[in-house]
Amino acid sequence: MEMTQQDIHMREGVNGMYLEVFSNKVMPFGQHATAEATWNYFKGSEKHRGNLYAKAAQNLDTPYTIIEHFSKELFAGNSSTDVRVKQIIRRYVEADREVVVWVATIAPIEIKRKAFAGLSSHHRNYAVIKRAKASTPERELSLLQLVAHVTLDTEAGTIYDPMYIRALTDFLLNNAAGNVKADQELIENVLMDQTLDQH
Numbered sequence: 239m240e241m242t243q244q245d246i247h248m249r250e251g252v253n254g255m256y257l258e259v260f261s262n263k264v265m266p267f268g269q270h271a272t273a274e275a276t277w278n279y280f281k282g283s284e285k286h287r288g289n290l291y292a293k294a295a296q297n298l299d300t301p302y303t304i305i306e307h308f309s310k311e312l313f314a315g316n317s318s319t320d321v322r323v324k325q326i327i328r329r330y331v332e333a334d335r336e337v338v339v340w341v342a343t344i345a346p347i348e349i350k351r352k353a354f355a356g357l358s359s360h361h362r363n364y365a366v367i368k369r370a371k372a373s374t375p376e377r378e379l380s381l382l383q384l385v386a387h388v389t390l391d392t393e394a395g396t397i398y399d400p401m402y403i404r405a406l407t408d409f410l411l412n413n414a415a416g417n418v419k420a421d422q423e424l425i426e427n428v429l430m431d432q433t434l435d436q437h
Contacts, residue, residue: 242263244260246258261418264379265370267429269378303328361414
């Protein structure tokens with residue numbers, strides 16, 4: 239049974255430990271509408287919650303592919319950091335599902351009063367939109383699955399204070415969990431607004 243849920247795990251992968259944030263939500267909208275809202279959300283500027291300082295986007299000749307470079311302020315709880323981001327967003331359309339993938343490298347400029355020179359994080363995220371099993375012709379439902387994988391990358395030969403690494407890991411965990419939840423809610427809000435505008 240498909241259920242609405244969110245979960246957070248630390249996992250061991252072939253390249254070491256990574257953080258996984260997972261969200262699964264049955265949406266009261268059809269697959270196509272949910273997929274369009276998801277793509278429009280991730281290719282747009284709404285996903286940049288926080289202060290966006292600079293942004294350059296490049297649409298490639300390949301359909302459904304965008305490259306972005308930007309600087310912004312990230313928030314997680316009471317902490318914030320200024321970061322530089324390089325990101326690629328790609329949409330894949332298949333017969334029974336659509337997938338939006340965004341891969342990013344985030345380098346902190348500095349966490350307020352704590353320098354993290356040489357540390358960066360790599361984010362492999364995706365959204366899968368498919369028809370929910372409970373969907374019927376009379377009542378279309380879709381399943382929106384959001385997954386974020388975050389790994390911390392350190393500069394070779396540099397020794398970092400374990401307290402700083404822990405603080406950065408906690409920050410990334412809170413930020414990723416908050417982003418997945420906010421992404422899901424904002425996509426759902428767009429769909430609700432579209433439904434209200436039709437009536």
